[in-house]
Amino acid sequence: MSRSAQATNQGPEKEHRCPACEGHRLIPFYRVSGVPTQSVLLRPTRAAAINAPCGDISLHGCSDCGFIFNPAFDPNTQNYNVDYRPSQGCSTTFSRFHQDLAGYLVDRHGLHNRTVVEIGCGQGEFLQRVCRLGQNRGYGFDPSLVERNEDDVTLIKDVYSARYRDLKADYFICQMTLEHLADPAALIDLVHDAAGGNPDAVVFFQVPDVRRIITETAFWDIYYEHCNYFSPGSLARLLRRRNFLVRSLWTGHQGQYVMLTAQPSRKRAGEPLPGEDTPEEMRRWIQDFSQETELRCRDWSDRLATMAESGKETVLWGGGSKAVAFCTTLTLRYEIKGVVDIDPAKAGTFIAGTGQEIVSPEALRAARPDAVIVMNPIYMEEIREELSRMDLRPELIPITARPAGRLGPKPKFEDGEEE
Ligand SMILES: [Zn+2]
Missing domain, CATH: 3.40.50.150 (Vaccinia Virus protein VP39)
Structure with missing residues (x-):
């Protein structure tokens, strides 16, 4: 179970203003404490990764315009220097x-x-x-x-x-x-x-x-x-x-x-424009998000602990912000042996917050993991090909996989559809 994701009560809050419309009818709905403030800054040592500066996430939805934001965000924590590596350009x-x-x-x-x-x-x-x-x-x-x-x-x-x-x-x-x-x-x-x-x-x-x-x-x-x-x-x-x-x-x-x-x-x-979602829809979406996320976190924690206890070695594929949020929200340590990333600049650096080492795909030849969790399922085929090229056939688990029956609202827009 997650250490820090928690439900917050849903009453309107007055101390903040919406940065999009300046409205003050805000609904706090999701909170995670003590997460790294910069997840894609390269961390050259495990100690630097584990001791990365932390901040809080407290998502609020604006009843007036439907905008969602984190008023606990401090822009002074952000440093976009040359060690900042957000690009997915290697894929x-x-x-x-x-x-x-x-x-x-x-x-x-x-x-x-x-x-x-x-x-x-x-x-x-x-x-x-x-x-x-x-x-x-x-x-x-x-x-x-x-x-x-x-x-x-x-x-x-x-x-x-x-x-x-x-x-x-x-x-x-x-x-x-x-x-x-x-x-x-x-x-x-x-x-x-x-x-x-x-x-x-x-x-x-x-x-x-x-x-x-x-x-x-x-x-x-x-x-x-x-x-x-x-x-x-x-x-x-x-x-x-x-x-x-x-x-x-x-x-x-x-x-x-x-x-x-x-x-x-x-x-x-x-x-x-036709099909634009409304602030009322946003209010419905966020209503159960915290509780649903709590269940989701528990599913993942139980599953990963069971895999580790049965001797299975699991790695994540994708060493960006998603991996950092996944590991820190679930406070994963021993359950994840390492994190793979195709960006050569990330190899030998460490995941902010929880400290798993990031390695290149080639390193899996020796590590031979039993399971690979794919942080962005859009890259499943690309990853499957890369693994089979190395003659590796671990269980591939898309991050979105979860028990059926808990799906929320379906997006209205489809790929490429306009207006
Ligand atoms: Zn607003």
Whole structure:
């Protein structure tokens, strides 16, 4: 059973304000204490991993706009230096998703010979794809950049801020960034400022879809760095509130991400798009989340303890935030022998909080585990192929596997479906 996930009472709370709408009718619904504040920072020793700084997660849902956030988040704990490794770029499945998405955006918005700004560009791989496909000029901003410049893109090792607002662009991309910001509205306002003079400018946002997290009681997808949790409806409402006209809204990568395009407007504009979820729906989703998660944690703890006691060696595949949230929420130690990651930079580092070593897939040839828990089931086939190439056939367990009959609400949007 989990050490720290616990139910909290569901009455409205007044001390905090919603960062999306400034409403104060907030419903606290899920709490985990003492989790690492930075789960993907490389930890070179087990001691450094176990002693990683910790913080609390206390998820609140806003009754007024449906936004979910963690008011216990302290932005000063975040340090995005070059040891920050969030990228899934080493995976062929993820590269294919990025390639398809870049092609789609270039075609859909006629991105040829344009200027594209990407905010939070990681190491710039996606921006480069967009620029190569459409002969566009790109400017990428990210504090964790290992600085380098290519012909078509300029990569700037910095947080995108007001000092760059005069850099005029036709297209703004912001993937997997809004969920990290204590004040997401401030960044949206800044983009509005930068894009405002150009009536044809388009912005593209991508964030994780909280509906999938709730539906799957995916407690491993709730971690400290993600202080915000969006649904299609709450993301669209936030953009409209900041004077953007939302043009399209869809989900992708098997329902893992919400994606949205919008254009700056002079006033609050536009009606909800068909299929947008409402704040009332959010209230229903979160109602049983804490209790369901408690059951889910107990299932996993019992299962892993039984496996370990019967002499089975189990490893996790995927050494990112999901593995850290899974291990720390369940306080796993001996039950997990190690964690595999295909990013060579992570090999020989350790999982923040619980201290399991991260190894390369090749290390499994000697370790020969009995079971592999796949932290992101979207990569099951890729992992199965990699294991069979090494002549290994452990039991492959997708993280989402659980007893039937406890499924929550089904997401309304399907992959690639729009508006
Ligand atoms: Zn709100």
